[in-house]
Amino acid sequence: SPPPVRAIRGEILHFLGDPVEHGAAALEHFADGVLVVRDGYVAELGDSDALLAKLSAETPIEDFRGKLILPGFVDTHVHYAQSDIIASYGEQLLTWLEKYTYPAERHFANPAHAAAVAEFFCDELLRNGTTSASAFATVHPASVDALFAAALKRRMRLIVGKVLMDRNCPDFVRDSAAGGYAESRALIEKWHGRERLLYAVTPRFAATSTPEQMRLAGRLLAEYPGVYLQSHVAENRGEVAWIAELYPEARSYLDVYERFGQLGPRSVFAHCIWLDDTDRARMAASGAAMSFCPTSNLFLGSGLFDLDRAQALGVRVGIGTDVGAGTSFSMLRTLSEAYKVLQLNGQRLSAERAFYLATLGGARSLYLDDCIGSFAPGREADFVVLDPAATPLLARRSAACATLAERLFVLMMLGDDRAVAETWVLGEPAWRRG
Numbered sequence: 001s002p003p004p005v006r007a008i009r010g011e012i013l014h015f016l017g018d019p020v021e022h023g024a025a026a027l028e029h030f031a032d033g034v035l036v037v038r039d040g041y042v043a044e045l046g047d048s049d050a051l052l053a054k055l056s057a058e059t060p061i062e063d064f065r066g067k068l069i070l071p072g073f074v075d076t077h078v079h080y081a082q083s084d085i086i087a088s089y090g091e092q093l094l095t096w097l098e099k100y101t102y103p104a105e106r107h108f109a110n111p112a113h114a115a116a117v118a119e120f121f122c123d124e125l126l127r128n129g130t131t132s133a134s135a136f137a138t139v140h141p142a143s144v145d146a147l148f149a150a151a152l153k154r155r156m157r158l159i160v161g162k163v164l165m166d167r168n169c170p171d172f173v174r175d176s177a178a179g180g181y182a183e184s185r186a187l188i189e190k191w192h193g194r195e196r197l198l199y200a201v202t203p204r205f206a207a208t209s210t211p212e213q214m215r216l217a218g219r220l221l222a223e224y225p226g227v228y229l230q231s232h233v234a235e236n237r238g239e240v241a242w243i244a245e246l247y248p249e250a251r252s253y254l255d256v257y258e259r260f261g262q263l264g265p266r267s268v269f270a271h272c273i274w275l276d277d278t279d280r281a282r283m284a285a286s287g288a289a290m291s292f293c294p295t296s297n298l299f300l301g302s303g304l305f306d307l308d309r310a311q312a313l314g315v316r317v318g319i320g321t322d323v324g325a326g327t328s329f330s331m332l333r334t335l336s337e338a339y340k341v342l343q344l345n346g347q348r349l350s351a352e353r354a355f356y357l358a359t360l361g362g363a364r365s366l367y368l369d370d371c372i373g374s375f376a377p378g379r380e381a382d383f384v385v386l387d388p389a390a391t392p393l394l395a396r397r398s399a400a401c402a403t404l405a406e407r408l409f410v411l412m413m414l415g416d417d418r419a420v421a422e423t424w425v426l427g428e429p430a431w432r433r434g
């Protein structure tokens with residue numbers, strides 16, 4: 001059995017708050033630090049000089065000097081069933097769904113297929129330093145069982161839900177309002193709150209659910225406090241126009257979800273591109289979160305997320321890879337694309353803020369910051385060990401950096417899975433490079 005106490009030594013960085021609000025005080029950095037982990041939880045964090053002297057001689061020390069240790073990344077929006085259609089050519093959202101997505105998701109009726117992809121998906125998250133995610137399964141209940149089982153085996157904290165869609169999609173991925181409700185209930189009873197696993201009611205988007213299914217999705221949230229909701233909103237202009245036809249009574253696309261009781265704390269909406277400030281204010285007031293998915297937004301030609309307006313109106317924001325419309329499982333690559341999306345919008349993303357969003361910010365957007373996202377005492381000890389010299393280019397460019405901010409920026413612009421040396425879950429190694 002693993003040692004009850006472990007010490008992790010290296011350069012350590014985590015966030016106590018949002019750098020936009022708190023500046024330099026938002027971050028805690030130890031050039032030579034030690035993270036003390038007891039029974040999988042953070043016990044203490046500090047300078048190695050002070051902490052090493054306090055530890056008993058038997059405490060095993062994991063030496064990562066020369067590497068940078070951060071809380072495990074939090075991917076706030078991803079589709080495990082789309083692992084096999086990443087990089088599918090040539091379409092925007094609605095035709096991409098018809099041509100690639102629904103046919104791929106059909107195969108998850110087969111539990112053996114679902115299990116194989118779930119195993120691959122969880123391994124891929126860990127290879128990329130991602131220890132928590134909010135993930136869509138497919139319409140098939142067995143696809144949810146498969147992903148929860150794979151996460152349970154790896155002790156990862158995952159939020160997962162069965163997709164609800166009872167119209168405007170092929171029959172082979174369609175449920176019914178009553179059937180989807182009953183299946184969701186059974187999955188909540190089976191999985192929500194088991195170990196680190198959490199359930200999300202998952203209407204795919206308002207276009208593929210009837211008003212009756214939308215009503216029942218809202219009812220599930222009311223019946224099971226603490227359960228999540230995940231969906232998509234205002235991603236693509238053609239989609240927005242379609243929603244206006246389907247729900248002529250709604251003030252906006254976001255308003256459809258609000259009318260059906262789906263907007264509140266623990267509601268996570270991917271994309272949020274074509275919103276107005278009334279929508280943003282509603283999201284802020286309700287406690288719902290946006291998932292900014294830059295590689296997806298660029299790949300599908302959807303549009304440019306407005307982080308400054310989200311910030312100005314006080315909306316919770318996390319980062320999502322949105323694989324398979326997103327083009328990478330790497331949160332580092334996703335941060336670099338986020339930077340470029342914001343550049344196109346005349347906005348800036350500092351490295352400190354980017355890494356905040358990928359860790360504590362994501363955890364806050366999911367109301368999980370009391371469990372994950374930082375190294376505050378009592379947090380679950382999930383962390384990633386980054387190698388700033390993982391490639392010749394990274395090594396060369398990092399060596400030329402004078403400040404922590406510069407080194408972080410180089411890591412996020414040039415890093416990917418190769419920069420992830422190790423990933424630890426609940427104080428134990430879960431993935432090692434090479």
Ligand code: GUN
Pocket residue numbers: 079093097101204205232235296322325
């Ligand atoms: N909108 C509805 N379904 C999807 C999906 O699977 N991916 C993305 N990016 N947008 C969606």
Ligand code: ZN
Pocket residue numbers: 077078079232270322
């Ligand atoms: Zn998505």
